[in-house]
Structure formats: C-alpha cells, structure tokens
Amino acid sequence: MTAQDVLQQYFGYDTFRKGQGELIAHILAGEDTVGIMPTGAGKSICYQVPALMLPGMTVVISPLISLMHDQVAALRAAGIPAAYLNSSLSAEAYRSTLSDVYNGRVKILYAAPERLETESMRNIAKEIPITMVTVDEAHCVSQWGQDFRPSYLKIASFLEQLPCRPRISAFTATATKEVCEDIVRILGLHKPFTLTTGFDRENLYFGVQQPRDKFRALYAIVKKRAGQSGIVYCISRRLVEEVCEKLCANGIPATRYHAGLPDEERARNQNAFICDEIPVMVATNAFGMGIDKSNVSYVVHYNMPKNMESYYQEAGRAGRDGSPADCILLYSGQDVRTNRFMIEQSSENEMLDAAARARIRSLDEERLRLMTYYCTRQECLRSYMLRYFGETTENYCGNCSCCRTNYETLDMTIEAKKIVSCIYRLHKRDLHFGIGGLTDILRGSQADKYTRYRFAETLSTFGIMQETSEKLCREMIRHLLSEEWITQSEGKFPVLQLNMNSVKLLREDCRITINVVKEAPPEAAAVSADAAVDPALLAALKACRAAIASKERVPAYVIFTDATLRDMAAKRPQNDMGFLSVSGVGRVKLEKYGDAFMKVIRENT
Numbered sequence: 328m329t330a331q332d333v334l335q336q337y338f339g340y341d342t343f344r345k346g347q348g349e350l351i352a353h354i355l356a357g358e359d360t361v362g363i364m365p366t367g368a369g370k371s372i373c374y375q376v377p378a379l380m381l382p383g384m385t386v387v388i389s390p391l392i393s394l395m396h397d398q399v400a401a402l403r404a405a406g407i408p409a410a411y412l413n414s415s416l417s418a419e420a421y422r423s424t425l426s427d428v429y430n431g432r433v434k435i436l437y438a439a440p441e442r443l444e445t446e447s448m449r450n451i452a453k454e455i456p457i458t459m460v461t462v463d464e465a466h467c468v469s470q471w472g473q474d475f476r477p478s479y480l481k482i483a484s485f486l487e488q489l490p491c492r493p494r495i496s497a498f499t500a501t502a503t504k505e506v507c508e509d510i511v512r513i514l515g516l517h518k519p520f521t522l523t524t525g526f527d528r529e530n531l532y533f534g535v536q537q538p539r540d541k542f543r544a545l546y547a548i549v550k551k552r553a554g555q556s557g558i559v560y561c562i563s564r565r566l567v568e569e570v571c572e573k574l575c576a577n578g579i580p581a582t583r584y585h586a587g588l589p590d591e592e593r594a595r596n597q598n599a600f601i602c603d604e605i606p607v608m609v610a611t612n613a614f615g616m617g618i619d620k621s622n623v624s625y626v627v628h629y630n631m632p633k634n635m636e637s638y639y640q641e642a643g644r645a646g647r648d649g650s651p652a653d654c655i656l657l658y659s660g661q662d663v664r665t666n667r668f669m670i671e672q673s674s675e676n677e678m679l680d681a682a683a684r685a686r687i688r689s690l691d692e693e694r695l696r697l698m699t700y701y702c703t704r705q706e707c708l709r710s711y712m713l714r715y716f717g718e719t720t721e722n723y724c725g726n727c728s729c730c731r732t733n734y735e736t737l738d739m740t741i742e743a744k745k746i747v748s749c750i751y752r753l754h755k756r757d758l759h760f761g762i763g764g765l766t767d768i769l770r771g772s773q774a775d776k777y778t779r780y781r782f783a784e785t786l787s788t789f790g791i792m793q794e795t796s797e798k799l800c801r802e803m804i805r806h807l808l809s810e811e812w813i814t815q816s817e818g819k820f821p822v823l824q825l826n827m828n829s830v831k832l833l834r835e836d837c838r839i840t841i842n843v844v845k846e847a848p849p850e851a852a853a854v855s856a857d858a859a860v861d862p863a864l865l866a867a868l869k870a871c872r873a874a875i876a877s878k879e880r881v882p883a884y885v886i887f888t889d890a891t892l893r894d895m896a897a898k899r900p901q902n903d904m905g906f907l908s909v910s911g912v913g914r915v916k917l918e919k920y921g922d923a924f925m926k927v928i929r930e931n932t
C-alpha cells in the first residue's frame with residue numbers, strides 16, 4: 328500500500344495537506360525528521376501513516392497522559408492497532424496491553440516520557456523491534472521553549488539503550504531557532520529532514536478587544552454563538568471558577584477545568600465538553616494540549632497569555648476541522664502585571680542553576696513584551712503573528728480585528744491617475760494647490776474661492792472624484808505622497824508636485840492599493856459552517872453519532888468529526904462507494920458505521 332492508500336483507507340482523506348506527504352516520504356526513506364506545523368495542521372497523520380507502513384512498532388512519546396486515551400480511541404475506531412502505557416491504567420489493563428505488545432498486536436504505542444525509565448518499557452525496548460520513535464510536542468525538550476518538561480530529557484537515554492537505533496520523528500508547533508536546535512541536539516537527531524509548513528490558519532479570525540468590563544464582553548461573544556463549542560481561557564484558577572459561575576448564572580451552560588480540581592471532576596468536565604454535552608469550557612492553560620476536538624468554533628482569552636507561542640497554540644484549538652472560527656483576546660493592562668508576576672514566580676525552578684534561571688527569565692520577559700505588542704497594535708494581527716513565527720507576509724489579511732474593524736484594502740489605481748492628471752493640468756495653467764485645494768477641485772467644489780478659475784468649463788478633471796468622500800480623497804492623496812508617487816513642496820503652505828514616478832503612473836501599468844478605515848466595523852466572523860447543509864439531516868446524523876458514541880463510550884469526534892458529518896449531509900451517499908467518498912470515512916468506518924448513517928440519510932431524504 329502507498330501512503331496515499333493508507334490515508335484513504337484508514338483515515339478516509341483523499342489528499343495530504345501541506346507538508347504531510349513530503350515528511351512521510353522522508354520518514355519512509357529512513358531519515359530522522361522534524362515537522363514544524365501549527366496546531367491543527369495535521370501533525371498526527373505525518374507519523375501515523377508511516378507507522379502503519381513500516382515493519383515493527385512505533386513508539387509515540389506524548390506529554391499528557393490524560394489525553395492518550397482519546398488519541399488511542401480515535402485510532403482504534405479507524406481500525407488501527409494502537410495502545411498506550413501510562414500511570415492511569417489499572418494493573419490489569421497494563422498487563423493486557425503489554426501482552427498485546429509482545430504478541431505483535433500493537434503498531435503504535437503511546438507512552439508518557441516518565442514511562443521510558445520503567446522496567447516494562449526497557450524490556451519492550453529489548454525484545455520488540457521498534458522502527459520509529461516519534462516525539463510529539465518536541466519543544467518540551469528545550470529550556471528555550473515555552474513549556475519545558477524535564478521528563479523529556481529522558482528520551483535521549485531511552486533511545487541510546489535500544490539495540491537498533493530507530494528513525495526518529497519529532498513534531499512541534501514552536502518554530503524558534505533555539506528550540507529547533509535543542510530538539511536536534513538533545514534528541515540526538517542525525518541530519519534530520521526539517522520541514523516547516525506555513526503557520527497561517529486561514530479559517531481563523533483573530534481579534535483583540537480592550538473592554539472596560541471583560542465579563543460583559545465575554546458574555547456578548549458567547550451569547551452570539553449560543554450552542555456552538557467554545558473555550559474560554561483564564562489566567563488563574565480563581566478566575567476560571569468565577570467566570571464559569573457567572574456564565575452559568577447568566578444561563579450559559581459552561582464547565583471548568585484547572586489543575587486544582589480533583590482528577591475525577593476534571594475528567595468528567597473534559598468529557599462533557601468533548602462529547603458536546605456542555606458547549607463552553609472555562610479553563611486555565613492546563614486544558615487542551617493534545618485534545619483533538621475538531622468543532623471548537625471559538626476560543627476567547629479572558630486574559631492575555633504569557634507569549635505568542637502559547638497564544639497561537641491555544642487559539643489554534645479553534646476550527647481544526649477547517650471551518651471558520653474566531654479567536655478573540657480580551658486585553659487589559661492588568662494582564663501584563665499578572666504575567667510579569669507569574670514569570671517571577673516560575674523562575675524559582677530548582678532543577679536549574681542560577682544562570683539558566685536568569686536566562687529563561689529574561690527570555691520570558693522579552694516574549695511577554697512581544698505578546699503585549701500584539702494586543703495593542705493597530706495593524707494586521709495575523710501578519711504580526713506570522714512574522715513572529717518567521718514568515719514574511721503582507722500587512723493585511725482582511726480577517727482580523729485590525730483589518731476588519733479598521734481597514735479594508737481598496738484598489739485606487741484609477742483614482743491615483745485622476746489625482747495625478749489633475750495636478751498635471753493645473754500645473755499647465757501654473758496653478759498650485761495643497762491637499763485640501765486639490766481635494767476640493769477633484770470633488771467639484773462650488774466654493775467661491777474657485778469660481779474665478781471657471782474650472783467647471785475649462786478643467787476636464789474638475790469634479791471627476793465627485794463620488795469619493797472628502798475624507799477618502801484626502802487619504803488617497805496622502806497615500807500617494809507616502810508612497811512617493813507625488814511629492815510636496817517645503818514650507819508653510821506646501822503644494823503638490825509631480826515627480827518621475829507620477830509620469831510612470833500615468834503611462835505604465837501599475838496597481839495601487841490603499842488600506843482605509845471602514846465606515847461600519849463588524850464585530851467578528853463565525854458564520855456557522857453548519858448553515859450550508861440541510862439542518863434536519865445534519866441534526867439526525869449528529870443524533871446517530873451521539874448514540875453510537877455513548878454506546879462505545881468514546882467522544883463523538885472519534886466516530887466522525889463535524890466536518891465529516893457535514894460532507895455526508897451534502898453528499899447524501901446511498902451506497903458503500905458513495906459513503907467512502909465522504910471526507911473522513913475510511914474502510915473500517917464504512918464497515919462499522921456505514922449502514923447506520925445511510926439509514927438515517929434514507930429516512931431524512
């Protein structure tokens with residue numbers, strides 16, 4: 328089977344996303360690899376597909392044990408022999424997993440880094456051929472990274488004691504140079520093939536608000552998206568509880584998650600959110616790593632997070648299925664102080680010496696500063712973010728609060744020609760005006776001071792910009808000045824002048840655009856992606872999914888994601904071939920669920 332076949336048969340997707348195919352090819356060729364992709368880009372496929380094609384077993388090292396269960400459940404639902412080893416397993420489940428491993432019934436084994444030092448893991452390493460080790464969230468290995476985990480340092484010694492060195496693939500959403508160097512060095516990668524896909528997630532809208540009353544702002548956002556899944560991140564446990572309580576008191580079903588809650592409550596709340604029983608999750612940043620809930624349609628940050636990496640990772644949990652989704656940050660000056668305080672607190676890590684602590688602290692402070700710039704800037708948020716991650720982009724995306732609320736790009740090529748030719752014609756009559764005068768003339772002003780020139784009869788460019796508002800007309804002239812298409816004389820009453828560029832502008836084919844303030848700023852995006860398909864059918868499909876999920880005791884997305892159900896509702900397949908053509912349906916899922924869902928489609932057509 329080719330990688331393409333595996334993608335189709337097991338995962339039900341027709342094509343690889345950006346970067347996936349290339350990384351897989353290098354993994355299959357036996358190389359070490361580093362994949363740097365934003366959250367939601369599809370890193371898992373990059374190691375899961377080759378894991379199924381390689382002989383032997385793949386060990387996936389992943390930081391959060393609480394989440395392995397769902398990851399493995401999702402793989403099993405697709406017919407992939409996967410298992411996990413961590414401290415949450417009962418003694419019996421642990422033994423039975425081990426016996427599956429020894430009997431060759433496990434292709435992909437998830438393990439927490441702490442497990443690597445256990446005796447059972449060392450025995451596996453000796454006896455079972457491990458062809459690949461995958462390090463997920465690989466930035467955790469680096470002290471330069473935003474969430475360093477000392478247990479990740481154990482990976483290297485685990486690799487060393489393997490009888491035969493497997494290929495290593497490492498994945499992260501953190502792109503800074505220092506972190507990448509650490510990943511290569513500390514994991515001991517051999518000349519790895521490194522691939523960075525673009526960091527942009529086009530379906531995400533980014534917004535920053537600076538509301539006087541944060542809760543009211545949050546309430547408005549959540550209310551507008553009633554029934555859709557959303558995450559609200561707060562900076563402290565106390566705030567999580569407060570905000571969650573207030574939402575509930577205001578009639579919004581919400582649940583909460585932070586490290587101070589009992590394990591049992593945390594698991595229950597997380598489950599209720601993931602299974603769509605409760606739409607809103609209020610949480611600290613302890614929530615979300617590794618969670619693959621694909622239908623989160625908005626992420627609100629009640630406070631500014633400590634750095635852009637964290638922000639992009641947390642916000643990136645919205646819209647994983649590719650539907651439009653909103654990421655909104657509620658900023659206040661207090662957030663800066665709280666973060667600074669937390670940096671001071673956390674620099675007391677005892678595992679590190681004083682110099683390392685000082686270095687980490689100054690890095691954290693720098694990162695916080697750059698995060699603050701994001702919150703206070705007036706221009707395209709997305710371009711700032713992408714530049715932060717090392718990409719060059721235009722300073723306009725049209726889908727962030729700065730672009731949307733403040734500016735839109737207009738093509739002003741025609742207006743530019745009108746402006747320049749008007750100046751030219753005035754100069755021929757030896758008349759010189761400043762910005763205000765030229766604006767009046769272009770807009771055909773009837774003011775007395777122009778009547779003596781008899782422009783209406785004698786100047787062909789008089790009033791040719793009648794349709795353009797005075798404000799915009801001035802802005803356009805200023806824009807031409809700032810881009811040096813025209814110039815201005817010095818002195819107290821500067822007048823407009825032409826230069827070499829102006830001539831070019833009239834004669835040659837150039838395009839001129841301008842960012843202008845929009846008259847009526849809309850709040851945010853979030854057209855529900857569900858709107859495009861028959862709502863009754865979609866609801867019936869969701870009900871069918873919920874019934875199966877509760878019977879199998881797995882989250883709904885493990886059966887099918889919302890994106891898959893939407894595609895199903897649009898295609899209305901009537902037979903196996905048709906069902907397989909739905910995005911997200913592989914062979915095993917066709918066999919397991921095809922009949923049930925096709926029955927629903929028949930009944931609702």
Ligand code: ADP
Nearest residue numbers: 340342343344366367368369370371372619621
């Ligand atoms: P990451 O780990 O990079 O945050 P995931 O691996 O969780 O992202 O993938 C995000 C979502 O994208 C998942 O729902 C996954 O099934 C989906 N996905 C991944 N690859 C593809 C593909 N080639 N075609 C369609 N959907 C995909």
Ligand code: ZN
Nearest residue numbers: 707724727730
């Ligand atoms: Zn923008």
